[in-house]
Amino acid sequence: MSSVDLSTTLGNAWFPAPIFTASGCASSGRELSQFFELHSIGGVVTKSVMSKARHGRPTPRMAETPSGMLNSIGLQGPGIDAFLEKDIPFLLEKKARIIVSIAGETVEEYSTLARKLRGVSGISAIEVNISCPNVENRGLVFACDPEASRRVIDGVRRTIGGELPIIAKLSPDVTDLVHIAKGVVEAGADALALINTVLGMVINVETMRPQLANKTGGLSGPAIRPIAVRAIYQVHAALPKVPILGMGGVASGRDAFEMIIAGASGVSVGTASFGNPNAIPVIQNELRDLLAAKGFSSLREAIGYAHRIEVSDGE
Amino acid sequence: MSAINRNAQQIAAAVVSNKRVGQYHQLIVNIGDAANHCKPGNFVAINVGGDTSRMVLRRAFAISRVSANSISGGTMELIVAPYGQGSSWLCSQNEGAMLDVVVPLGTAFGIPTEPVQVLLVGGGYGSAPLFGLAEVLNARGCRVDMLLGASTASKIYAPMEGKRSVNSLRIYTEDGSMGQAGRVTDPIKALIDDMNIAVIYSCGPMAMLSAIDSLTRGTDVIHQCAVEESMACGIGICMTCVLPTMGSDGVISMLRSCIDGPVMDGETVLWDKVGKAL
Numbered sequence: 060m061s062s063v064d065l066s067t068t069l070g071n072a073w074f075p076a077p078i079f080t081a082s083g084c085a086s087s088g089r090e091l092s093q094f095f096e097l098h099s100i101g102g103v104v105t106k107s108v109m110s111k112a113r114h115g116r117p118t119p120r121m122a123e124t125p126s127g128m129l130n131s132i133g134l135q136g137p138g139i140d141a142f143l144e145k146d147i148p149f150l151l152e153k154k155a156r157i158i159v160s161i162a163g164e165t166v167e168e169y170s171t172l173a174r175k176l177r178g179v180s181g182i183s184a185i186e187v188n189i190s191c192p193n194v195e196n197r198g199l200v201f202a203c204d205p206e207a208s209r210r211v212i213d214g215v216r217r218t219i220g221g222e223l224p225i226i227a228k229l230s231p232d233v234t235d236l237v238h239i240a241k242g243v244v245e246a247g248a249d250a251l252a253l254i255n256t257v258l259g260m261v262i263n264v265e266t267m268r269p270q271l272a273n274k275t276g277g278l279s280g281p282a283i284r285p286i287a288v289r290a291i292y293q294v295h296a297a298l299p300k301v302p303i304l305g306m307g308g309v310a311s312g313r314d315a316f317e318m319i320i321a322g323a324s325g326v327s328v329g330t331a332s333f334g335n336p337n338a339i340p341v342i343q344n345e346l347r348d349l350l351a352a353k354g355f356s357s358l359r360e361a362i363g364y365a366h367r368i369e370v371s372d373g374e
Numbered sequence: 375m376s377a378i379n380r381n382a383q384q385i386a387a388a389v390v391s392n393k394r395v396g397q398y399h400q401l402i403v404n405i406g407d408a409a410n411h412c413k414p415g416n417f418v419a420i421n422v423g424g425d426t427s428r429m430v431l432r433r434a435f436a437i438s439r440v441s442a443n444s445i446s447g448g449t450m451e452l453i454v455a456p457y458g459q460g461s462s463w464l465c466s467q468n469e470g471a472m473l474d475v476v477v478p479l480g481t482a483f484g485i486p487t488e489p490v491q492v493l494l495v496g497g498g499y500g501s502a503p504l505f506g507l508a509e510v511l512n513a514r515g516c517r518v519d520m521l522l523g524a525s526t527a528s529k530i531y532a533p534m535e536g537k538r539s540v541n542s543l544r545i546y547t548e549d550g551s552m553g554q555a556g557r558v559t560d561p562i563k564a565l566i567d568d569m570n571i572a573v574i575y576s577c578g579p580m581a582m583l584s585a586i587d588s589l590t591r592g593t594d595v596i597h598q599c600a601v602e603e604s605m606a607c608g609i610g611i612c613m614t615c616v617l618p619t620m621g622s623d624g625v626i627s628m629l630r631s632c633i634d635g636p637v638m639d640g641e642t643v644l645w646d647k648v649g650k651a652l
Contacts, residue, residue, distance in 0.1 A: 083613075090610035090633070093379050106613075114618075114628050114652040121606050121614035126428045128606055132613045135628055272649060280430045310430075333607035334421065334430050336476060337384055 063350045064357035065343070067101070067324045069302045070224025070249030072183040074101040074156055074325065077358050078315060078343040081306050081329030082107055082160040082186060082228070082252075083132065087146045092153055094336040100343060101325055102156035104304075105146065107188040109161075110168050112138035117272040122261040127280030127308070128330060129259050131273035134162055134191060139175050151181045158226065160186040161215075169211050173218040185223055186304075187215055187248070190230035190255035202230040202255070205239050209246040216247030226304055228252035231283075231290050237297040250302040252327070253290045257283050280330040284308030288321050295322020295363050310338065312345020316353075319346075320364040378610055378633050379479055381411035387475045389467050390446050397528045398499050399465040401452045405477055409440040409448025413482035414507035415600055415637040418450065419608035421474035422460035433460040434608045436577065436600065436636070437478065438502035439509070450477070453502035453531055479608050481637045483507050483575055483598050489515030490572035493565060494540070495558055495586060496522045497578020498529050503600065504577055505536035512539045519565070520544070523558025523582070527551035559585045571595055576640075584645040597640030603631045618647040626652060 067077045079101045085091055088103045097103055115135025122129045136142070139161075150157050159182050163169040169187060176185060189201035189211050201207045212227055219225065227248040233239055240251055256277025261270040269275075287307025295303060305323030309315050310331040318326050326346075331338040346358075355361045390402040405412075419432035439451040456465040467473065486492070492511055494504045501522045508518050518539065523546040524530045530545055530552055537543055545553025546560065559582060565571060566589065576586050577600040590597040605615035609632065616628035617635070619642045626644070629635070 084611055086611045086613065090378050093377060093382055093609075094384065114626070115613070115616070117649050117651050118603055118614070118616060119649070120616070121604060121612070123429065123431050123606075126430060128431060130606070130612070130614060135613055135616070272651075330430060330606075333612050334432055335384070335474075336607075336609050 063347050063355060064359070065347060067358055069184055069226060069304060069324060072224045074183070076101040076343055077319070077325045078339055078346065079158065079304065079325055079327040080104050080332070080339065081327035082188060084329030084332055088150050088153065088155060091332065091336060091339075095340045097150065097153045097155035100339050102158055102183060103150055104158040104186055104327055105142070105160050106136055107134055107160040107162035107191065108136050108139050108142045108172070109134055109163060110139055110171055112136065112141065119271055122270040122276065124259070124261060124278065124280070125282060127278055127282030128333075129261055129271060129276035129278055130256070131271045131276035133273065139172055143175065143179060147179065147181065156183045157181060158184045158186050160188050160228070162188040162191050163211070166207075166210050166214050170214040170218045173215040176223075177219055182223065184226055184250070185215070185219065186226045186228050186252055187212060188228045188255070190228050200230055200232070202228070202239060203233050205242045208239055209242045212243045212246040212248050224249040226250040226252050228255055230255045231286050232258050236290055237293055240294045240298060240301070244298060244301055250304060250324075251294060252304045252306065253294060254283070254287045254307045257286060279308065281308040281310055281314075284314060288317055291318055291321040291323050292365065296366060299363065299366075309342065310334075312342050312347075312349045315342055315346045316349045316361070319358065319361050322363040322366065324362055381408075382476055382479055382609070383408060384474065384476045387473045389469055389471045389473060390449055391469055392465070392467060395453070395533070396531065397455060398531055399454045399456065401454060401464070401467070402449050403452065403473060403475065404446050404448070405450050405475060406448050408477050409442045409450060412437050412440040412450060412478040414503055414510055415480065415482035416478035417480050417608070417636060418452070418475050418477040419479060420464060422463045429460055431606045432476070432608055433464065434479075434605055434632070436503040437506070439506035453499050455499050476608065480632055481635055483600070483637050485510055485514060486516060486573060491517045491570050492519075492573045492575060493562070493571050494518060494520040495562070495574060495576040495578070495582070496520070496531075497558060497582040498524045499531045500578030500600070501531045504575065505533065505539065507575060508536070508539040517541050519569075521546065521558050521561065523547065523578075525549065558582065559589070562586060562589050566590070566593065566595055573598060576600070580648065583640065587640040587643065587645055591641055598637055599640045599643075600636040601631045601638055601643070602636065605632050608632050618644040618652055620644055628652065
């Protein structure tokens with residue numbers, strides 16, 4: 060085994076390894092812990108939790124697409140109280156590092172969720188998922204509106220105080236991602252999660268109607284990886300000091316490495332775990348070997364390496 | 375909290391044989407010791423298309439039978455209909471091909487502790503896991519009657535050797551091309567009334583399962599059905615394969631058919647709410 064220092068940081072949170080689950084792609088953590096030790100990876104980003112239990116959307120909830128899939132789950136979940144009572148103790152027992160993802164329908168709901176998390180020990184960071192559909196913005200997404208994005212992050216920051224890192228999860232479905240990223244960082248986000256799924260649709264040509272019950276869904280998988288790499292690269296160029304948790308179609312160590320050199324400090328894996336329950340530890344090992352093969356002694360040296368200034372031969 | 379899919383493992387498994395049976399393919403796959411953990415009702419999730427495939431999701435297949443002591447080690451039998459790209463790829467895999475398999479997954483059929491009378495109902499290739507189940511029930515001393523149905527003869531899956539473990543087998547096709555003309559659910563009401571059936575086991579299209587539920591609901595007959603919903607992962611993390619259910623406590627929830635199923639108590643499923651918002 061190669062000796063590469065894989066440790067990384069997101070805000071003031073330190074992680075011994077850089078590969079994480081992606082929010083909404085690891086359920087409670089129990090399901091994947093059958094296949095690998097949760098403490099062996101960077102951490103578990105939990106499914107976005109809301110104030111109350113939710114049934115989510117009707118089926119069909121998914122459609123496979125070329126090198127990807129559409130999903131529309133509708134944030135099915137147990138609600139914050141049951142989540143804190145059942146899921147957090149399990150993850151702590153497994154010695155997993157935990158990033159709790161929260162989602163709200165209103166600015167106030169995000170603050171309420173942050174208040175519930177304030178006193179919970181063992182959490183490394185909070186992911187604020189502002190890139191999910193919501194009611195207050197009439198079916199739009201907070202992360203598509205710079206002002207709404209700011210207000211959510213500002214509310215969470217004020218509630219949570221200065222300790223716990225806030226990771227704002229942004230949508231790629233915007234005209235000026237850098238503008239939105241700057242706004243949430245000014246409002247108090249310590250790090251950014253890039254990218255959430257890309258809005259898409261599949262029409263069933265037999266029924267001649269949209270395949271998903273919700274009509275539209277979020278596209279994930281390798282099909283969106285170039286969009287994610289572009290987003291990470293652009294935001295890292297504009298905000299080089301802000302750590303990025305990169306995600307979007309990572310299925311191999313090579314893909315994770317691509318996101319790291321684009322500017323990500325850590326990488327989340329989602330859809331790849333659907334195809335392979337051991338994807339995360341496999342990707343982490345491949346990344347370690349690739350870093351060593353490229354001559355890096357630490358992950359940190361590789362972050363943003365694709366941005367290095369061209370040095371002419373100069374002789 | 376008990377572990378989810380406690381015996382599941384990801385293994386590289388060789389295809390032992392691949393035979394065409396009517397409109398289906400019978401695949402025998404060497405899964406080694408994992409065969410000891412497979413029970414009727416369990417399923418497997420298989421990678422399809424090879425390393426460069428654009429199909430990123432596994433395909434789920436019911437295990438129809440396992441043999442723990444065959445010449446080639448523990449094997450499982452799958453009955454696969456080559457309808458989609460993934461299942462067509464699987465049906466094109468020849469002897470010796472290696473498959474990436476996660477096995478066993480999901481809940482199994484509950485087996486009665488007493489030698490009671492049971493009815494097995496299969497629709498299309500949904501009959502496949504019922505033959506392995508029949509063997510287990512037969513060994514338990516149960517009287518096992520079986521009804522199989524499909525739209526047409528070529529979609530009936532009823533292997534000769536499978537018939538040995540059932541006391542009677544009746545076949546129904548909608549076009550009358552095999553057995554009696556009609557639906558497999560037609561005789562169930564009379565059978566419940568005339569015979570002392572304790573459990574109905576069913577596997578097939580959701581409409582068939584729902585129709586059986588309407589006959590057993592409110593009676594003493596237990597309905598154990600293997601449901602099908604399209605799933606992305608098979609291991610409980612994608613949340614796409616949910617079904618609306620009501621527990622004995624009256625609590626309504628969207629349960630995952632991959633880990634809370636595929637075998638469910640038919641009475642817990644809210645059949646009229648499937649595909650609708652709760």
